[in-house]
Amino acid sequence: MTALPGPLWLIGCGNMGGAMLERWIADGVDPRAITVVTRSPREVPAGVTHGTAIPQDGPPAVVVLAIKPQQLDQVAPDLAPHIAGVPLLISILAGVEEAALARRFDAATVVRAMPNLPVAIGEGVVALHSHGEDRAARDTAAALMAPLGLVEWIDDAALFDAVTALSGCGPGFVFRFIDALAAAGAALGLPADQAQRLAIATVQGSATMAAGSDVSPATLADRVASPGGSTRQGLNVLDEGDALKQLLSATLAASERRNAEIAAAARG
Ligand SMILES: NC(=O)C1=CN([C@@H]2O[C@H](COP(=O)(O)OP(=O)(O)OC[C@H]3O[C@@H](n4cnc5c(N)ncnc54)[C@H](OP(=O)(O)O)[C@@H]3O)[C@@H](O)[C@H]2O)C=CC1
Numbered sequence: 001m002t003a004l005p006g007p008l009w010l011i012g013c014g015n016m017g018g019a020m021l022e023r024w025i026a027d028g029v030d031p032r033a034i035t036v037v038t039r040s041p042r043e044v045p046a047g048v049t050h051g052t053a054i055p056q057d058g059p060p061a062v063v064v065l066a067i068k069p070q071q072l073d074q075v076a077p078d079l080a081p082h083i084a085g086v087p088l089l090i091s092i093l094a095g096v097e098e099a100a101l102a103r104r105f106d107a108a109t110v111v112r113a114m115p116n117l118p119v120a121i122g123e124g125v126v127a128l129h130s131h132g133e134d135r136a137a138r139d140t141a142a143a144l145m146a147p148l149g150l151v152e153w154i155d156d157a158a159l160f161d162a163v164t165a166l167s168g169c170g171p172g173f174v175f176r177f178i179d180a181l182a183a184a185g186a187a188l189g190l191p192a193d194q195a196q197r198l199a200i201a202t203v204q205g206s207a208t209m210a211a212g213s214d215v216s217p218a219t220l221a222d223r224v225a226s227p228g229g230s231t232r233q234g235l236n237v238l239d240e241g242d243a244l245k246q247l248l249s250a251t252l253a254a255s256e257r258r259n260a261e262i263a264a265a266a267r268g
């Protein structure tokens with residue numbers, strides 16, 4: 001269970017803010033310490049306060065900014081005066097840099113966090129970066145993210161767009177892969193619902209095994225492929241001209257570029 005240093009305001013609570021909130025509550029964070037602000041009414045877990053306007057009793061101990069990057073300049077003018085002096089501002093906005101946040105908000109420490117959707121079940125990834133050197137604030141940010149999954153500090157801010165592409169966007173790519181694996185099985189004649197179950201369980205088991213293995217995923221792939229067998233024939237298709245690697249390189253590069261564009265827009 002995460003002990004909050006005081007009230008936490010969650011500004012924006014859609015797909016990702018909602019996933020984080022769900023996990024915090026499941027982990028035992030005191031719901032009475034959390035205030036959620038969105039534009040429209042929404043259900044929140046029992047004990048959590050929800051409003052459609054910025055509370056007047058700030059600053060809280062922690063603000064978590066979970067709106068879309070494109071919504072930053074609608075939110076900032078209203079929010080900034082009410083959180084002036086906040087000890088810790090955590091932003092999950094893809095692309096938006098600490099300097100862009102510091103220009104809009106007076107916060108003692110700004111931490112960028114990049115979660116991914118499986119945080120909802122405590123099996124996500126949260127990358128963190130901060131130029132702030134306040135140890136207590138950094139520890140608070142890391143402790144808040146700990147129940148969400150694997151937490152990793154990224155030392156070089158310049159790599160944050162890359163990490164966003166890999167682990168922030170990554171579940172989208174993996175879900176698409178599972179869907180394609182199932183569709184390929186269905187194309188071979190399996191009932192679609194059964195193909196989907198098999199594809200999900202195959203990816204789940206393979207990821208769990210890779211996570212617990214002392215050899216690399218590449219070595220594990222070779223262990224599936226008996227010489228002269230059917231896996232090798234399939235891998236030959238993926239490996240021809242590094243087809244899969246090329247495809248994923250282009251995929252991550254496209255996402256990274258988009259994050260850089262968002263960063264440039266937020267710099268103003
Ligand atoms: N989705 C993902 O997998 C990931 C998302 N992120 C980041 O998380 C952030 C949110 O993304 P996501 O959850 O997908 O987006 P959503 O559109 O699902 O959620 C946005 C939230 O912001 C609220 N909001 C919008 N405008 C305002 C406002 N003026 N005042 C208060 N609340 C407002 C919305 O409320 P309402 O519905 O009432 O308008 C909604 O709750 C983004 O910055 C994104 O980069 C990071 C990692 C992964």
Ligand SMILES: O=C(O)[C@@H]1CCC=N1
Pocket residue numbers: 094164168169
């Ligand atoms: O697609 C997006 O912009 C966000 C950032 C990472 C995942 N989703």
